[in-house]
Amino acid sequence: MPKEVISGVYDLLIQNGTLIDGSGSPAFAGDLAIDGDRIVAVGEAGGSARRTLDARGRLVTPGFVDPHTHLDAQLLWDPLGTPACWHGTTTVVVGNCGVGFAPVKPEHRGLLAETLESVEQIPRESIMAGVDWSWQDFSGYLDALGAHALGVNVGALVGHVALRVGALGEGCGDPDRVPTTTELDAMRAMVDEAMVAGALGFSTSRTRSHCMPDGTPIPGTFARDEELSALATVLGEHRRGVLQWVAGFGETDSTAEFPEACREVARMGEISRKVRRPVIFSMFTHELVPALHGKVLAAADAERAAGAEIWPMFNPRPVLSFVGLLNHSPVRASAWKRLYEKAPEARLMALEDPLVRRGLVDVSPEVDLRIGSEYTLFGPDRCAYELTDAPRLDEVAAARGQRPIEAMVDLFRETAGRQIFASAGSNQVAEHIEDVFGHPGTLFGLGDAGAHVTGICDSSLTTYLLSYWCRQRGSLSVEEAIRRLTSAPADAFGIRERGRLAPGQYADINVIDFDGLNIEVPEFVFDFPAGAGRWTQKSSGYDYTLVNGEVVVEGGQHKDRFPGKVLRGG
Numbered sequence: 001m002p003k004e005v006i007s008g009v010y011d012l013l014i015q016n017g018t019l020i021d022g023s024g025s026p027a028f029a030g031d032l033a034i035d036g037d038r039i040v041a042v043g044e045a046g047g048s049a050r051r052t053l054d055a056r057g058r059l060v061t062p063g064f065v066d067p068h069t070h071l072d073a074q075l076l077w078d079p080l081g082t083p084a085c086w087h088g089t090t091t092v093v094v095g096n097c098g099v100g101f102a103p104v105k106p107e108h109r110g111l112l113a114e115t116l117e118s119v120e121q122i123p124r125e126s127i128m129a130g131v132d133w134s135w136q137d138f139s140g141y142l143d144a145l146g147a148h149a150l151g152v153n154v155g156a157l158v159g160h161v162a163l164r165v166g167a168l169g170e171g172c173g174d175p176d177r178v179p180t181t182t183e184l185d186a187m188r189a190m191v192d193e194a195m196v197a198g199a200l201g202f203s204t205s206r207t208r209s210h211c212m213p214d215g216t217p218i219p220g221t222f223a224r225d226e227e228l229s230a231l232a233t234v235l236g237e238h239r240r241g242v243l244q245w246v247a248g249f250g251e252t253d254s255t256a257e258f259p260e261a262c263r264e265v266a267r268m269g270e271i272s273r274k275v276r277r278p279v280i281f282s283m284f285t286h287e288l289v290p291a292l293h294g295k296v297l298a299a300a301d302a303e304r305a306a307g308a309e310i311w312p313m314f315n316p317r318p319v320l321s322f323v324g325l326l327n328h329s330p331v332r333a334s335a336w337k338r339l340y341e342k343a344p345e346a347r348l349m350a351l352e353d354p355l356v357r358r359g360l361v362d363v364s365p366e367v368d369l370r371i372g373s374e375y376t377l378f379g380p381d382r383c384a385y386e387l388t389d390a391p392r393l394d395e396v397a398a399a400r401g402q403r404p405i406e407a408m409v410d411l412f413r414e415t416a417g418r419q420i421f422a423s424a425g426s427n428q429v430a431e432h433i434e435d436v437f438g439h440p441g442t443l444f445g446l447g448d449a450g451a452h453v454t455g456i457c458d459s460s461l462t463t464y465l466l467s468y469w470c471r472q473r474g475s476l477s478v479e480e481a482i483r484r485l486t487s488a489p490a491d492a493f494g495i496r497e498r499g500r501l502a503p504g505q506y507a508d509i510n511v512i513d514f515d516g517l518n519i520e521v522p523e524f525v526f527d528f529p530a531g532a533g534r535w536t537q538k539s540s541g542y543d544y545t546l547v548n549g550e551v552v553v554e555g556g557q558h559k560d561r562f563p564g565k566v567l568r569g570g
Helices: 106-120 124-130 138-147 160-168 181-197 225-238 259-275 292-305 334-341 344-350 354-360 365-374 393-400 404-414 430-437 461-472 478-485 487-492
Strands: 008-019 028-035 038-044 047-054 059-062 064-066 089-094 153-156 201-205 242-246 279-283 310-314 319-323 376-378 420-426 509-512 523-525 534-536 542-547 550-554
Touching: 008 038, 008 509, 059 478, 064 487, 089 542, 106 124, 106 160, 138 153, 138 181, 160 181, 160 201, 181 225, 201 225, 225 242, 225 259, 242 259, 259 279, 259 292, 259 310, 279 292, 292 310, 292 430, 310 430, 334 344, 334 354, 354 404, 365 393, 365 404, 376 393, 393 404, 461 478, 478 487
Parallel strands: 008 047, 008 059, 064 089, 089 153, 201 242, 242 279, 279 310
Antiparallel strands: 008 028, 028 038, 059 509, 319 420, 376 420, 509 542, 523 534, 542 550
């Protein structure tokens, strides 16, 4: 590894570390020097510094890029972007899944907030209380973000929902609604304005699971190829930007060949070739359709061989939904409804009442069977995301000589409300997870920071990848894992001068105690505007995280520094 030697007085010098530069190349020992917000020397850095960090026995890596978040609103009241910042993330991308807050007419603000709540479970009341809505176009939204102190860097996609709402108005989500030429031109103009302002691309969702408040799929779900192509063509005209695509694979298929899923991949490939821009699509595995992910990956390979640039994005761990005493009820029954209608701090006390407990355990055998097989125990003292290591509720109950519902109630009491119960919505099988992340070109993401806040907490996928798949399983080299978390997403999304340790790059950096890297048990807190609650999660093992040359996290504590920037493409 060639080493650049520069002498001088630096703002900050990281010495004696094991450097992993984000390229996938082998780690090497050396120093790293920073002046202002840039890296100026990598390898040997002669001279002194105003501050020196000793990284002996530590990994020094680029800061992680989280390309799939829904922090669109949260960053306006939580500049740290928690919990992503606790897991080495220094750059986030918002505006995914076709949902976002720009462009927006004043009369549509409530609808976009309700849509984000319906799709991503971010409370509307928090959005309306925490967002000042000082913009109408995409440029204004980026300006509003930039006017706030930011603890992370943020780039944004323009979403299909806002385009359709703005151009088509009422009925924009009707499955049979085809934009007129005038309406399509209006949407194209909005995409053009967003790209001129610095959007990183365009996002759309075609899964029927993403719904409006009335239960109908969100605008854009049923968009015809002509509409998708017309909007994507704007990116081609600008010669930059990505299409972020949620496909809903398998939702309309009834055979093991999954022809509709393969046709959707072909659609992405055709558009990518036509506009010469990459398409990045969301990828999941599911134990009920074990052949689906293989069909999708093979179809994507075929499209790339034909000249398309399409890449799967994947969360490399089981996607778990959490139920606890503070968030929402695991059972639909009147006694449980009454319990969760109480103030959170009163629920544990209520469980001491024998009459309350008697009502809670009075459920049908079918409910007992369902919760016993659906839920595994998570916490309260350690994280166990691997489903094979997590005890199922019915197994725990049997060992205790109880029904599953009785064990659930008693475990809440015995742990002072700290016990968490988890259900896996996707990526249940470890071998299937390895199939996908071992596939060439797979990007890591889909942690959904800022989304589904009352149910999931997946921003820690970065820490999980390193601590489980690299350290524990040895399924992925640390160098390759770091590349997938840094330069790979930065390059894919056109985020310039980030994601690598090299002179001239922005100094987004992690100093990591690899052996001490661990994820803390999620905690349910009530810190959103209007008192809404959410899951958050910290970690250990990140000695330092730097954003644009400033130490923002040190030993797990944020230092009240906000050097983050709005990243504009172009």
